[in-house]
Amino acid sequence: MWLKGYRDEVWSRLDQPWDLVIVGGGITGAGILGEAVRHGKKVLLVEAQDFSSGTSSRSTKLVHGGLRYLRQGQFLVTRKSVRERERLMQEGAGLVNALGFSLGVFPGDQMPKWMYGVGLAMYDALAGKWAHEAQSRDKIIARVPSLEGSAVEGGYRYFDAQTDDSRLTLRVLREAVKQGGTAINYVRADKLLRTADGRVRGVVLRDTAPGASRTAEVQAKVVINATGAWADELRAELGQDKRLRRIRGSHLTFEHRRLPLPEAVSLLHPRDQRAVFAIPWEGVTILGTTDVDHGALDEEPAISDAEREYLLEAAQKAFPGAEITEKDVISTWSGVRPVIDTGKSDPSKESREHAIWKEDGLLTITGGKLTTFAVMARDALGEAEEDLGGLRARTRVLEPHIEGIEWPSSITEEDRVRLLGRFGAEIVEITGDRDGCHRIPGSIALWSELRHAARAEGVVTLSDLLLRRVRLGLLLPKGGLDIIGQIRAVAQPELGWDDAKWDAEVASYTETWKKAYSP
Ligand SMILES: Cc1cc2nc3c(=O)[nH]c(=O)nc-3n(C[C@H](O)[C@H](O)[C@H](O)COP(=O)(O)OP(=O)(O)OC[C@H]3O[C@@H](n4cnc5c(N)ncnc54)[C@H](O)[C@@H]3O)c2cc1C
Numbered sequence: 001m002w003l004k005g006y007r008d009e010v011w012s013r014l015d016q017p018w019d020l021v022i023v024g025g026g027i028t029g030a031g032i033l034g035e036a037v038r039h040g041k042k043v044l045l046v047e048a049q050d051f052s053s054g055t056s057s058r059s060t061k062l063v064h065g066g067l068r069y070l071r072q073g074q075f076l077v078t079r080k081s082v083r084e085r086e087r088l089m090q091e092g093a094g095l096v097n098a099l100g101f102s103l104g105v106f107p108g109d110q111m112p113k114w115m116y117g118v119g120l121a122m123y124d125a126l127a128g129k130w131a132h133e134a135q136s137r138d139k140i141i142a143r144v145p146s147l148e149g150s151a152v153e154g155g156y157r158y159f160d161a162q163t164d165d166s167r168l169t170l171r172v173l174r175e176a177v178k179q180g181g182t183a184i185n186y187v188r189a190d191k192l193l194r195t196a197d198g199r200v201r202g203v204v205l206r207d208t209a210p211g212a213s214r215t216a217e218v219q220a221k222v223v224i225n226a227t228g229a230w231a232d233e234l235r236a237e238l239g240q241d242k243r244l245r246r247i248r249g250s251h252l253t254f255e256h257r258r259l260p261l262p263e264a265v266s267l268l269h270p271r272d273q274r275a276v277f278a279i280p281w282e283g284v285t286i287l288g289t290t291d292v293d294h295g296a297l298d299e300e301p302a303i304s305d306a307e308r309e310y311l312l313e314a315a316q317k318a319f320p321g322a323e324i325t326e327k328d329v330i331s332t333w334s335g336v337r338p339v340i341d342t343g344k345s346d347p348s349k350e351s352r353e354h355a356i357w358k359e360d361g362l363l364t365i366t367g368g369k370l371t372t373f374a375v376m377a378r379d380a381l382g383e384a385e386e387d388l389g390g391l392r393a394r395t396r397v398l399e400p401h402i403e404g405i406e407w408p409s410s411i412t413e414e415d416r417v418r419l420l421g422r423f424g425a426e427i428v429e430i431t432g433d434r435d436g437c438h439r440i441p442g443s444i445a446l447w448s449e450l451r452h453a454a455r456a457e458g459v460v461t462l463s464d465l466l467l468r469r470v471r472l473g474l475l476l477p478k479g480g481l482d483i484i485g486q487i488r489a490v491a492q493p494e495l496g497w498d499d500a501k502w503d504a505e506v507a508s509y510t511e512t513w514k515k516a517y518s519p
Pocket of ligand 1: 023024025026027029030046047048049050051052053054055056057058059060061062063064187188189190226227228229230247248249250289333335336337366367368369370371372
């Protein structure tokens with residue numbers, strides 16, 4: 001699936017009436033595609049750049065209820081989210097995994113410890129399982145030795161879950177395509193098509209892949225605008241006022257050895273009392289995030305000096321013994337939240353609920369969270385039911401794992417769970433590549449994952465491969481450029497690029513990484 005030339009094959013099939021066209025290939029669009037296909041609809045999803053290249057590859061990667069939202073009284077978001085977390089951990093084991101959190105209480109925090117206790121009790125009650133406990137200073141330090149030397153007074157332990165956002169989006173997309181859906185990357189919906197009375201009846205598409213310029217008109221019963229932070233752009237064509245506030249959140253990444261964490265730590269930032277997380281992920285430690293108003297979306301979002309300082313200040317509060325400085329940062333990334341603008345002076349106070357607007361036949365769904373993508377998909381299709389026809393009862397979101405896999409002995413038990421989560425029924429593509437079943441140096445990913453991605457995961461640019469399919473750009477110092485020769489040996493033959501194309505792609509990836517992902 002999605003072998004070389006797949007985009008031409010999809011392009012040749014665009015000229016047919018679709019039940020539904022989804023604009024946007026992040027987790028929201030992917031979830032809607034999956035759900036609509038399960039209901040037997042004929043669906044096309046178009047993504048202007050790469051799948052998940054918007055916010056859905058740039059989150060904090062938590063599948064969580066959002067304790068922070070509970071504190072702000074956003075009970076509905078929290079309730080939906082903890083239920084989805086439980087379901088995704090079950091269906092997506094290996095891709096959505098439980099993660100312990102040590103919540104540290106420090107002198108000067110404006111939230112008393114007892115209040116956390118009440119919040120966490122509600123959190124567990126909403127999930128229907130009792131999992132939190134109070135921790136003394138000694139206990140929290142014994143659990144997370146990196147807190148030694150800090151003023152932590154104790155706190156709580158609780159559970160949430162984490163994922164790889166980009167791989168989650170990809171798995172949802174690919175399973176939907178396997179079941180009959182159609183998805184294409186690097187195709188932008190440039191314009192809405194409308195009937196004489198102004199109702200949206202399709203889109204004008206443009207191929208945005210490097211060197212391409214073709215366009216096509218596509219008709220559909222329903223067009224869903226799932227363009228996240230870009231959602232106001234299509235709505236503007238209908239003369240609608242802007243409703244979104246774009247809020248950037250950034251992260252720092254450290255090598256595990258510089259900030260070793262057996263589980264996540266959450267704390268209040270000393271400056272503004274926002275919750276900040278330090279999280280072990282895929283062999284590195286992530287620190288995030290920020291909440292700052294973001295300007296235009298025409299360039300990749302990138303961390304500012306002020307955000308970097310803000311996050312390092314949190315690291316110094318929690319882990320003074322580690323003496324973390326900006327020199328320890330190996331990569332960064334920033335994403336832009338699409339939140340519904342209610343004019344609050346503090347961006348952190350805006351609601352994380354999703355919103356649906358029906359305007360002249362265009363159905364826009366935006367806001368929300370990675371965690372709640374399946375709920376959002378149901379809600380969007382529920383709104384479109386009149387035009388699309390009936391929806392059946394809700395079923396699984398992710399397909400069950402297959403049994404009877406012949407695992408090469410080089411793949412550890414831990415990697416098996418991880419690979420099953422990432423690849424679902426496609427796992428045989430990875431295990432079948434016996435020579436590639438060993439780890440890429442400095443990463444927990446296997447060479448066979450890289451080879452498979454280059455061959456069969458719709459990669460158009462080197463950034464697609466290294467930032468989203470296999471996440472070396474986030475996980476390795478210098479974005480993996482130190483081992484680009486080894487990457488080339490595996491990927492270039494699969495991609496079918498000549499040497500000139502490879503060199504141009506390396507130059508373009510290097511520029512992107514320096515601008516938006518470097519320390
Ligand atoms: C810093 C940060 C941290 C976060 N952390 C978490 C977390 O830990 N857990 C959680 O649950 N949620 C988290 N979120 C929220 C979550 O990441 C987002 O809600 C989610 O990824 C949004 O997905 P989306 O598909 O709506 O948008 P996107 O992923 O942005 O997808 C929209 C897509 O539409 C495409 N597009 C735009 N215009 C067009 C067009 N004209 N034609 C075709 N395609 C178009 C874009 O290229 C883009 O890929 C976080 C968000 C941020 C910013």
